[in-house]
Amino acid sequence: MPPKLVRVTPAKLATWTDCRRRYRMNYLDRPTPPKSGAWAHNTLGAVVHNALRAFFDLPVERRTPEQAASMVTRNWKGDGFRDVDQQAEYRDRARDWVAHYVEDTDVSEDPIGLERWVSAPVGRIIAEGRVDRIDVRDGELVIVDYKTGRHALTTDDARGSQALALYAVAARRTLRKPCHRVELHHLPTRSVAAWEHTDDTLARHVARAEESADELTVAGDTLAAGGDADILFPPEPGRQCSWCDFRRSCPEGSAVAEDLEPWSMLAP
Structure with a gap:
């Protein structure tokens, strides 16, 4: 029988490349270890994405910078921000971003x-x-x-x-x-x-993705057969551990990286 095709997403491949322990915790461990709370920069990115999706769902004649900015307000969430003042500051920034984006972009055609x-x-x-x-x-x-x-x-x-x-x-x-x-x-x-x-x-x-898919499949199958999780999925401790969702469940990551506030990754 030919080998079964492996389903992969860019996020899955990137996690495997960055840290195999994080890959195991996110995609294989059940129950999944507890994750950290929301990060403000991720919330901000999600708001902008949702606002632009809603904007392009509008009829062409309503696709104005003002409507784009209003979509940010409509889709706003405050998860991970320090306080209401910080929320207001970055909500205004996001409104400006999408309004300027619409000014710079031909929005007269419907995306496929x-x-x-x-x-x-x-x-x-x-x-x-x-x-x-x-x-x-x-x-x-x-x-x-x-x-x-x-x-x-x-x-x-x-x-x-x-x-x-x-x-x-x-x-x-x-x-x-x-x-x-x-x-x-x-x-x-x-x-x-x-x-x-x-x-x-x-x-x-695609070839590089196939190589990673082969590796993660073998590691997962070996783990399921009783392999050593720490050998198959070693950590990659470094500065990036500060914003890893599984930092609290990883002694190596906790030892090398400082705690960050949920809003620390926002642009100044």
């Missing part, structure tokens, strides 16, 4: 996908995930990923993103249109980092 789930077999994996937005331009699909992080992004970020490449592969098979262009839209800096993939560069991203 908004928060669209795509899934397709390719090689030894089934690549899948939820794409922020999928446009159609000149007969081809374009993958759009919104970003609200602290730092501006570059062409290298778009080129090297395994997530965007897998979205492109899955989208073209799901929607049956060619897809090579991927874009990172960084709202705080009003900038777009784009990359035009070739079939070869997409294939290289």
Whole structure:
């Protein structure tokens, strides 16, 4: 029998690459170890994503900067913020971000996908995930990923993103249109980092995903057969442990990284 295809998402692959213990805790351990509370920067990103999805659901004649800003207010959540004053500050920032984004973007066309789930077999994996937005331009699909992080992004970020490449592969098979262009839209800096993939560069991203999928499958099967969890899924202690959701359940991570406040990752 041929080997079973492995379902992978970009988040799953990234977790495996970053820290195998975190992968085990998140995807294999049952019950799942307790996670930390909400992070304000994640809440902020989710609000912006939800606001833009709601905005593009509006009729074209209502897609104005003012409507975009109002969608932030409508979708606002305060999880992880220090207090109401900090909430108000970042709510105003987010309103400005989406309003300026709409000013800079052609919003007269309906995207083919908004928060669209795509899934397709390719090689030894089934690549899948939820794409922020999928446009159609000149007969081809374009993958759009919104970003609200602290730092501006570059062409290298778009080129090297395994997530965007897998979205492109899955989208073209799901929607049956060619897809090579991927874009990172960084709202705080009003900038777009784009990359035009070739079939070869997409294939290289898929090959790396297949390698990770093979590794995580073997580790998971060995664990289920009685293998040593600490050997199969070692931690990767470092600065990133400060914002790991499973820090309290990981002695190595707790020992090397300081506690952060839930709002510590917000841009100053």
